[in-house]
Structure formats: structure tokens, C-alpha cells
Amino acid sequence: MNSFVLLLISAIVFFIAYVTYGAYLSKKWGIDPSRKTPAHTINDGVDYVPAKAPVLLGHHFSSIAGAGPIVGPISAAIFGWVPVFLWIIVGSIFFGGVHDMGALFASVRHEGKSLGEVIGVTVGKNGKKLFAIFAWLTLLLVVAAFANIVADTFVSVPEAATASVLFIAVAIVFGFFVYRRGVSLGIGSVIGVALLLLSIYLGTLFPLQLGKTAWLFILLAYIFIASVTPVWILLQPRDYLNSFLLYAMLIGGFIGVIFMRPTLQLAPVTSFTIGKATLFPMLFVTVACGAISGFHSLVGSGTTAKQVDNEKDVRLIGYGSMLIEGILAVLAIVTAGYIAGDKLTELLNNGGPVNVFSSGVGNFMTSFGLPFATGKSFVALAISAFALTSLDTATRLARFIFQEFFDTSGEGQPSPMTNRYVSTLITVALGGGLAFKGWQSIWPLFGSANQLLAALALLALGIWLKKSGREYKMAIIPMVFMFAVTLVALIQLMIANLGNILLLLLSVALFILAIVLIIQSQKAFKEIDSVAKE
Template identity: 40%
Template sequence: MDGPNSLLLAVIGVTLMLAGYFLYSKFLAKKVYKVNAEFKTPAHQFDDGVDFVPTNRYILWGHHFTSVAGAAPIVGPAIAVIWGWLPAVLWVTIGTVFIAGMHDFGALWSSTRNKGQSIGTLSGRYIGPRGRNLFLVVVFLLLLMVVAAFAVVISGLLVAQPGAVIPTWGALIVAVLVGQAIYRLRWNLLAVTLTGVAALYALIILGDRFPVELPEQVLGMTPEGFWIVALFVYAGIASLLPVWVLLQPRDFINGIQLFIGLIIVYGAVLIATPTVVAPAFNQNVPEGTPSLVPLLFVTIACGAISGFHGTVATGTTSKQLDRETDARFVGYFGAVGEGLLALGAIIATTAGFQTLAQWEEVYESFGSGGVPAFVEGGANIVNTGLGIPAGLSATILATMAVLFAATTMDTGVRLMRFVVQEIGELAKVRINIIAATAVVLVIGVALTFSQGADGSGGMLIWPLFGTTNQLLAALTMSIIVVMLIRKGRPFLPVLIPMVFVLVMSIYAALVQLVSFFRDAEWLLLSIDVVIIVAAVWVLVEAVIAMGQAHRGAKEPEDDVALSDDEKLPLDR
């Protein structure tokens, strides 16, 4: 029996996500978060030109979106379709509209209302000092998983797709020039954007013509090992630079590039209308595949709901928000962009193959598929629909995946630096930004090369990412609930998704715990126990805080208005 036309999935998914932005996010903005355009944001209050920088909302959206997107909204859906396309599509669309958008918007709002403080610091204020300490443990472990694993993913793609090497590193030069043009020279944003994107795609074409393949040994390292070291060095430098120099412009250009990439993929689907060959519900999953419930809800994290987004929203994005009302566009629409990427990954990996048998060859075991399946299936669709050569199509998609993984990696290093400094504050030890960054790089490199010169150690604790990420999302929502109760706001739109995500995440963590014990994976088992205990403890503290907030007096609103000089020219 033939599957549905992939165009139908695309139309339904895109329509639901856009409806979420234009309808549900407005409800959240007016009734729940009650954002105020006149509120003095931390970017204006603490403007230092390094971390706190008032930023045009379109540029900030690009920075936020590409920082949170990474490879995860491709990897998760591209693995989860092994259970069938329907569960994946439902979780991505419903999750984006009612959970991810609300979570990202809320995390950004909560930090903006608290001087740009991180989610770890907010947990101390709204849950208590014990909750903060345990929260920081969960955040640090999650960021370590992201930084190490993404270094491995990127290096693997650069070796497998040598055509992506030139655009990956050339994009950094383009980003620095874009930053100078916008902030130093004050050139027109549209003109700079068009020029930057054109340069990026010229690099993609150049990379496809002149692929860079490294020899078997580079400075005594394998090609994978060399790229991993280069990526950590880059991420360390990028995390120390003022955000406007590299992170903001690079993420902005990458954000535009991703949407162009999505337009290419969805445009190819519109023209080619390929049939979905994968089953709606896979009744013939490979041996060893875990049950759909609860593993689906942690396998697809980014693209449906992700705790990592809260660390980005409260760690870097809130420090750059020009107006509080921009949080809806930056936070909620950023989640919509990631949902569209996840939906595109589902379509590419279920309709990008000719037959069910061909699809089953790719998905021969749980964990197979991933980015290679996205690149292969997506390239087939783009080649058929738009006539772009398969090799160039693969380079475009591989470059898209690499650039987004790289933006998440360097943002992750910056966020880990913040966490290390917070931990230092708790221990009454002042750690400057260079020392904190050095600590992060040493730990990240040590983990990545702990299993050999190929850097495979970076994936060592990755199996815990899904559950840790979703538990962090639930804990972030618990802080938002406490804030809303204290302010006398409606809190059920946050509390109900929080409970669902929490139950599924703890259920999945317990399932994994049994699996690790059975397979004698003692390191993973130990870390899983630490994460479960920390999460449950924080949850108990959060429930107590909710009860106290419900019984206590309501907080007055802190609506400090912008002065006339701080407003954008169009707002004066």
C-alpha cells in the first residue's frame, strides 16, 4: 500500500506551525507573559558591548535560532522515523505549537524580567539554593554532551562531505565582514544580508567544485581528530569575542541560509511531490528497537521541545533583547523555525527513497539514519524536484547541517563558561572568562578523545542527551510556573505541558537505566542516576515553591520603561 504524498504532510505541518505563531503565541504574549514594549531590557540596562548588546530583532532571531537548532532537529527526527512517520509528525507539530514555542518564549521572558540571569540563577531565586546547585549539575552535563557530540558530528560530516569544508570555514570570514558592515559601517541591513547570503552560497558552489580531503595523518592526528581540535579552538575563540563580532552576524546569515535551504527542500517537495515510502506505524521494527512510548518523546527533543533552548534563551539571547515584545518573535518563532527543520528532516528521510525496501536498508537498526539519511534522502528530493545535481544538493544539505551544529557548539562553549563561573561564585572563587573557557575546553577535549584518537569519546554520554534535555525543559517550565503564580498570571498553559514532558522524561530515564544495567554500561548508568536524582530533587523543590507562591502575596510588576534615548528611532 502506497503512503501519503509528502506534500500533504508539508502543507499540514507548516500550516499548523504558522497558526501557532500567529494565534497561540499572541495569546501567550497578551494573557500569560504580558510583554511590555516599554520595559527596560537587560541589554539596555547593562549594555557593555560584549555580552549585553541591544540587537535588531531579526539579527537576534538569527543568532538565537541557529544557536538552538544545531544538528539535533535533524538527528532526532531522522532516527525516530524508525517507529513510522505519523508519530514523528504528530509530536513535532503539536510539540512545536503548544510546548516548544511556549517554553522558549517563556524562558526568554523570565530571564529578561530578571536582569538577563541564566536559568541556573533563576532556579536559585524561584526554587531555592539547593535547587540551583542541582540545576547547574544538569545544565553542565547537558552542555558537555552537546559540545562533545557536535564536535564529532561536524568532523564526521567534513570527512564524509569534503565539499562542505570551504563553505564551513569560509562562512566565518563572511560573518566577521557582515558584523563590521552592520555595527561599524552602519550599512543597510537588507543589502548586507543579501550580499552575505550570496557570498555564502558562492562558497558552497566553490566547495562543491574543490572538495578538501585531508590525508590519513595530519599533525599526527586522523582527519576526524584534526577537525575536532580545530573546532574546539574555534569555539573557544568565538566564545570570548564580543557577540556582535562573530556570533550574531554568523548566526544571522546562517539563519537566512537555513530558511533558503528549507525553501529549497519544501520547494522540491512541492514540485516532485514524492510519496512517503516509510510506514505510518512501523510494525516491523528491527530487533532491539525500544518501545515508542516513552522513547519517541526524548529521541525527538529539538524540533518538539528542548531544554537546551532555555539555556540559550537565558544565557545569551536575553542579554541582547532590544524590546521585551521582541521575545515573541525571537523565542516562539525561533521554535517554529526549528519545527520546520524537523518536519523537513522527517519528509527527507521517509520520502527521499524509492522503495520501502531501500528505506529499510538504511533503517536496519535503532540509531541508524540520522544526518546521513537526511542528506541522502533530501538530496534525492532536491535533485528530482529542482534538477540540482545530486552532489551539489548533498553539499548544500551537509553544509547546512555543519553550520548549524557549529553555531550550537560555540554557543554551548560560551554557556558552559557561564556555568563554570556560576559554580565558582557558589564556591566563592572568582573565575575570569579566560580561565573558565580553558576549563571548558580541557573537559570537552578530554571527553572527546577519551576513547581514542578518532574522537569517538564525544559520543560516549550522548545516549543520555534526550532524557537530560527533556528533564531540563520540564524543570525550566517549573520555574516559569512559579513566576506566573507569583505574578497572579494564568499558569496552566505552562503547567500542563510541564507535567507531560516530565512524566515522559523520567519514564524514559528509568527505561534507559534498566538498559544500561543490563548491558553493564556503568558510566552511563551512574550519570543517569545522578541526573534522575537531581531532576526529582529540583522537582520537589519546585512543587514546594509553587505552593508557597500560591499562598503568598503577589509580586508587583517591575515595568521600568526605556528612556527616549534608548528607544529605536522608529519607536520614539
């Protein structure tokens, strides 16, 4: 199979889906451009800050992408490229796109608060508390997994480490001048991108070489600071500038595939069972962010919903970002399919899926004259930038959820746990503790918890849509499938981790929380039906 044909098919299908199904969702859910968003009605200058659509698209996409759509599809390639490709296409359009756009829209209609708050309104206070616990535990796994991925990338490609550090400084300067000194977004973007390219060049001259343990401690300190600072200082500007990295990487990879037209060497389909892994449910758990991810609902209903300038932007940011991520996931499976064989195994053993992707896309870029080393370093920088974005966004989201859980507004003295410094410190400490176990041991549990969170988000969305009199079946059908996938996967993980007490306890806790939430949600559905009959 020719890689270019595969990429072209996915791009055309995703564009048609955005124009048709995305518009259908907007109409059925009643998106209203004339309605003021929480970014305007609350606007606190810290978390609630209106952002122009291109800026927010950059933040949201950079936050949800991370390394997930690269690590997931390449890891799932053991089942062959056909099942992975089909799930990316179907999942992005009918599962992930609905999930992401719905979570963002529901949050915008609930003062930019998390899905836990939406569940509190539709299911009840206990449901809200249980969902908050589940989401917070999942975010600890996100922090642990992505801290490892970034640290590994910095160790294997020290040029990316230097560039990333310099890029953070560039983003702070960009944010200050654009948001506090009135520099236009266009001029700021040109200068910001130029400084970004300079950062990449300086990275090649002065690679920052540190051990993995040192990088983990540095990253944990960084995400603590990034989580408590106002979004305009770092989050918005860095994520916006990050988006240019992504677009350049995607365009470079796409053009490279056009020129090179590599043939996929990986088998279309291998076997239903590979080792101890079975295609169902592990394919749908492993691909994760490349098709649907519960983490996306936390981003949409966490940082993104607080920055939406106009409801008309919800389709572009929610649904559109998922489809772009689908393209990235297809490019990832193309790199694995092109390399294949012993070379694929060698790259996986020395740097993991990120090394596979960086090498593959870097090789594609040689077709239009870019040196392999430069292309590989650029791709590694882009991936580490996305993973770093997901890392500090996850920390901020965990802080939001932690604060909401202990929020006793109107019920007496505020709890010290609602303090953003205290809640962030607890999150970073626990997530950091898990991080030192390594991403390989965390990723299977993260994948299951993440996809189960997606099922719960779709459940919350379905209840809210039904209760508010909107069409809701587009959320219920994918929800049922995701519950079937993830509950089976968690049972398999419990059996596989009988000797690992920590991961076993986390698996059991997530499974029990999910079952209790399902039972409570069923009661909520019945109450809605009984009220409708009356």
C-alpha cells in the same frame, strides 16, 4: 501519504498557532514593548548587545536548530511517520513553543540571566546551584554530541568543511563592517550572502579532507575561541548569515517536494516496541529538538535574552523559532519516509541521519534542475553550519552557567572560576573528552538529559509565573508529561548502561539532581500558596 500535503498541513497549523496561541501567551504574560531590555540597561559590548529582530531571530534559530530537528525525527522514524509527525505538531505548539518563549521572557525580566538565576529567586539558592549543575552537565553532552556530528559531516562531505571555514571568515568581516564601520544591515546582508555563496562554490573546488580526530581537535579549539570573543565579532553575524542558509534549504526542500510530490514509503505506524526501544518514552526523547528541547531554554535565557532589543520581539524569536524548527523536523521525517527501506538503512549506516536528510532534500531539489551533488553538498553545509552554531553557543552557555555558579559578588574576593577563559577551558576539556566516545553512545543520554532539562525549565517557568501573579497552567501541564517521559527514559538508560560506568554515573547523577529539584520546587509552590492565603 503525499509529502506535499503533510508539509502544507504543518505550515498552515503552525501559522495559525503563532497568530492565536502565541498572541495569547504574550497577553497572559504581560509582554511590554515600552519596557527597556537588559541589552540596553546593561550593554557591556561583549555579551549584552542589542540586536535587531531579524539578526537575533537568525542567531536564536541557528543556535537551537543545530542537527537536532534532523537527527531526532529520522532516528525516531523506526516507530513510523504518523507518531513522529503528530508529536512534532503538538509538541512544537503546546510544549516547545511555550517552553522557549517562556524561558526567553523570564530571562529578559531577570537581567538576561540564566534560568538558574530565576530558580534562585523563586526556589532558593540551593535550587539555583542544583539547576546550574544539571544544566552544565547537559551542555557537556551537547558539546560532545554536536562536535561528533559536525566532524562526521566534514569527513563525509569535505566540501562543507571548506565552505564552513571560509564562512567563519566572512562572518567576522560582516560583523566588523556592520557593527564597527556603520555599513547598513541591508547592504551588508547582500554582500554577506554573496560571499556565502562564493564560499560554497570554493568548497566544491577545494574540498578540505581531514580525519575525524583532526576535526574534533580543530573544533574544540574553535569553540574555545568563539566562546570568549564578543558576540558582535562572530556569534551575531555568523548566526544571522546562517539563517539565510536555513531559509534557502527550507524553501528549496519545500519547492522540491511541491514539484516531485513524493509518496511516503515508510509505514505510518510500525510497532510500540522496536528492539529494546519502546514508543513511550523513547519517541518523545528521540525527537528532541523537533518538538521540545531543554537546550532551547538555555539558549533563550543565555545568549538570546542578552540581545533582545524590545520585548515585543520575544514572541517572534521564542515562539516563532520553535515553529520554524517544527517545519524543519517535518521535512526531516518526509525525507526518511520517502527514502525508506534498504536505501534508508544504507544511508544511516554511512553518514547517519544527516546523510539521509542531505540525500533526500538534494534529490528533491533535482526536480527544479539543481544537480544532485550540488544540492546534497549545500544541504550538508547548512546542517553543519547549524550544528557548529549550536556547538559554540552551547560552549558559551556552559561558560555563563559555570561563572554564575562560582559568582561570589559581594561576598569577598572573586573566584578564579568566574574568569571566562578558565571556565571555558574546563568546559571544552571535559566536553571534548566525552566527544571522543562518539555521538551514537552520547545521543540517548543527551536526549534524556535534554528533555529532563525542558521539564525543569517548565517547572521554573511555572513557579515564576505563579509567584508573579501570571497565568501558569500552560507551563505546568507539559511539565508533568515531560517529567513522566524523561524519568522513565533515564531509568531505562541506567539499566542499558550497567557496563558503561561513565554514562551510568551521568544518568544516575542527572536523575538524582532532577528528583531533588522537584522536591524543592514543590516546597516553593506550597510557600506561594501559603503566602496567597495570608
